[in-house]
Structure formats: C-alpha cells, structure tokens
Amino acid sequence: MADKLQKYKFTASTSKQANPKPTTRNTAKLATQGGATHTAPTHPSGEVPGMAEDLKAEILASIREDLKNVIRDELKSALADEISSIKNDLQGLKTLIANDVTAIRADMELVKTDVNEVKDGLNTWSDEVSTLQTTVESLQKEIKTMRDKCEDMEGRMRRANIRLAGIPEANSSTPKAIASALKEMLQLDRDVKVDRSHRIFGSSRDGDKPRVIIAKMHYDEDAVEILRKARDQAPLFYNGQRVSIFPDYTANVAKARAAFSEVRSALRGRKDIRYGLLFPARLRITHNGNSREFVDHRKAMDYAKQILMEERPAAND
Numbered sequence: 001m002a003d004k005l006q007k008y009k010f011t012a013s014t015s016k017q018a019n020p021k022p023t024t025r026n027t028a029k030l031a032t033q034g035g036a037t038h039t040a041p042t043h044p045s046g047e048v049p050g051m052a053e054d055l056k057a058e059i060l061a062s063i064r065e066d067l068k069n070v071i072r073d074e075l076k077s078a079l080a081d082e083i084s085s086i087k088n089d090l091q092g093l094k095t096l097i098a099n100d101v102t103a104i105r106a107d108m109e110l111v112k113t114d115v116n117e118v119k120d121g122l123n124t125w126s127d128e129v130s131t132l133q134t135t136v137e138s139l140q141k142e143i144k145t146m147r148d149k150c151e152d153m154e155g156r157m158r159r160a161n162i163r164l165a166g167i168p169e170a171n172s173s174t175p176k177a178i179a180s181a182l183k184e185m186l187q188l189d190r191d192v193k194v195d196r197s198h199r200i201f202g203s204s205r206d207g208d209k210p211r212v213i214i215a216k217m218h219y220d221e222d223a224v225e226i227l228r229k230a231r232d233q234a235p236l237f238y239n240g241q242r243v244s245i246f247p248d249y250t251a252n253v254a255k256a257r258a259a260f261s262e263v264r265s266a267l268r269g270r271k272d273i274r275y276g277l278l279f280p281a282r283l284r285i286t287h288n289g290n291s292r293e294f295v296d297h298r299k300a301m302d303y304a305k306q307i308l309m310e311e312r313p314a315a316n317d
Helices: 002-018 024-033 051-157 175-186 220-232 251-258 261-267 297-316
Strands: 161-165 194-199 213-217 236-238 241-247 273-278 282-287 290-294
Touching: 051 251, 161 220, 175 194, 175 213, 175 220, 175 236, 213 220, 220 241, 261 273, 261 282, 261 297, 282 297, 290 297
Parallel strands: none
Antiparallel strands: 161 213, 161 241, 194 213, 236 241, 273 282, 282 290
C-alpha cells in the first residue's frame, strides 16, 4: 500500500513543476509574445483563481478511490483464507451431521421395529391376561364355594360335639368317664352315650388351667339337651371345680358367633324380646311378633338399639 501511495507524492511534485505560479514578469512576457493589447488580471497571491482548489479536489477524489480499492483488495486477500477455512469447517460439519442423521435414522428404524414387535407382543399378552383373569375369577369363585362347603361340612360334623372346660387333668377323659361326669353335673335321668373324647393338643404343667375336653355324643339330640341344661343350670361344678360346657364350633364360626355377644348382652333380660343364634352364625330377634335374622352384627346392633329406644318412651308414660 505504501508503494501505491508513493505515486501521489510524485504526481503532486510534477504538477507543481508543470504549472509554476504565475508572476507579473511572466504575465507581461506572455502578453508581449502573444501580441496582446490588454493586460491579464492578476490574483493578489499571484495564482490563477480556482485552479488550486480544483486540483486539490481532483487529487483527493483520486486518493479516495485508490484507497478504497486498495483496502478492498487487502480485505479480500486477508479474508479469503479465513472464509476458505470456514467453508471447509462447515463442509466437514455438514458431512458429520449427515452421517449422524443417517445413523440416527437407522437407529430409529430399529427402534420402530422393536416397538412394533413389543406392541404385537403386548396385544397377545393382553389377550392372554384377559383369558387368565377370567380363569382366575372363575377359580376364585369355585374356591370360595368349596371353602364354604368345607366349612359347612366341618360345622355339621361338630354339631354333636361339646367342649368341657375346667375338669382337672387328674380326672380321666375317657368316653365312659365323661358320660358319668355329664350325668352327675346335669342330673340327667338317663345315661348318655359318648362315642369318643380327648383333651385338646398341648402339654399341661402344674399350675396351668386344665386342657379343654372335646367329646362327641352319639346322638345329636343328646348334645342339644346337654347344652340347654348347662345353660339353664349354670354354674356347674364337678368334684369341687367349676366346669363350663359349650358347643364345639370351627374357628370361623366361633368368631362369627362371638361378634353377636354385644347384641345379646343388650337384649338379655327383656321378656318382650326373644333372640337366639342359629347355625352357623345367624341372630334371630323376635319383637312384637315380628322376627328378623341378621348375619351382620352391626346391623343387628342398630336394630336392637332401635327397638330399645322405642320401648323407653312407652315405659316413661
């Protein structure tokens, strides 16, 4: 750029030599040589008016144009390498992105294939689960029915059984001994037949309560009569020890019947209300000639409270 600017210095010097400042002597000489009869006007500084300003403007315009061209060429030259490098980087990045996109598309196709396979498998499994669910529900119903039947059969098999609590361990628990003890405690007018009897499982230690004896009566009617007399003649004693006699129920039946204990306690002593537990666990309440049966102890208690509340205003009147 310095070399290119050097020419402007040379051009300006040449212009000064080619166009020397006019003087009075030169002007007169030119006028004499030309044979002119008039004298040319002169500038106070000895220069032709407007000539210097036009020359300056022309030089500045030329300098500006040349500087613009020089700067543009230099910028193009300086940026050409950078632009080329950027283009190469962009091309490499574009190629890398294209490769990545291709790989991603391939992976997406694999994922789609796997998803479709899983979807088809889920549809198959859903159908199988629905079938299995139906089967399980059917089996659950059958199991419940069988459980209820087994519970009922076991309960009916135990209807002739009685339990005796309080007979000392020293006393025999044979069927003959139990029949004799029942006749003595209940003051029966006849002998009862006991098919078999035994104490419940478990070891007995000194100081522990005697184990309960389970006795199976030969006739169901004898078991019913013994339970009724035991309830009417309570408390019972045998050889100076208090003895309790109660039915032999399964665990579920005993739990269900025990749930009505609170209701029975609330109704106990009311002569106008009759109640009783039916097998396996149904409470029948009779009031003013109306009988109702309950298998839910909560509903039975609500009904008992209702009839008891109805009786209180009548008693107050």
